[in-house]
Amino acid sequence: MKRAPKSPKVTARLRRALGKTIADYGLIHEGDHVMVAVSGGKDSYTLLDLLVLARSRAPIDFQITAVHLDQVQPGYDGSPLRTWLEDFRGRTKVDFEIAQEDTYTTVVDLTPPGKAYCAVCSRLRRGVLYNVAERLGCNKIALGHHRDDALETLLMNLFYAGKLQAMPAKYTTDDVRFEVIRPLIECAEADIIEHASWAKYPILPCNLCGSQDNLRREKMRRLIDDMATDNPHVRAVMLNAVRNVHPSHLLDREVARVWLGRDRGEVEVEVEAEAAGEGLVQLRLER
């Protein structure tokens, strides 16, 4: 019998990182039904494949359904993805759905001239995917974002939006219907590329935005690439930075209020032992 080729080291590294992220952030629990959103890109193929593998070794039981949204953009051909999902279902018993909704026309209508389609496209896509998740009875939605997406987002928020914010491993949707999880958020894109090439996933090109660069994200990527010529580990260092936050050294007044309040609390305890009454209140206000 012909043996399947052994998966490379990089796959093992991705599996470890994904498992650790799931455990550290409590992404999946017994009885969950996770909808894995599969775009036909390398990241979400990898996510689906590795999540199903992780489940086969997990001490808990949870359900996975793969969902792809065909946004009816010109030139789209989802047949390689469908064939792969059928084969995957044969091997793993993981069911899938391909939903279809013409968001393309709306995206083109709503996007101001000269702007990238990405923001409108992903907002509309999110709405459709949430409805599919609800119909399928899923309580979690897994997306394929990885470490490099998170770092580019961090810089975009820093330089353009004026806020310090990357991408969370997990959040609850505004309507509180679902938890969105990102099990690959600590995985390096370079590893995913290597794994995806070994796994020979049939990648669907993104025709919708392929004609336009998401300019700011691309710029951030180039900036980090440039830094990487001096320090090849710069992405790992940046990931450590978002895991190692020192809120007391930022200037967010809300954060400062909490931190100073904490400090004040410690001082008050000391002072309370010696003083009493209004003097103490005065002291609190002055600090």
Ligand SMILES: Nc1ncnc2c1ncn2[C@@H]1O[C@H](COP(=O)(O)OP(=O)(O)OP(=O)(O)O)[C@@H](O)[C@H]1O
């Ligand atoms: N058409 C789609 N159908 C289902 N899920 C999608 C679709 N497009 C995007 N997603 C989900 O949203 C995530 C982020 O989307 P984005 O467009 O940034 O990814 P991508 O680069 O096109 O594809 P991938 O992340 O799979 O390589 C994807 O990883 C996937 O989980």
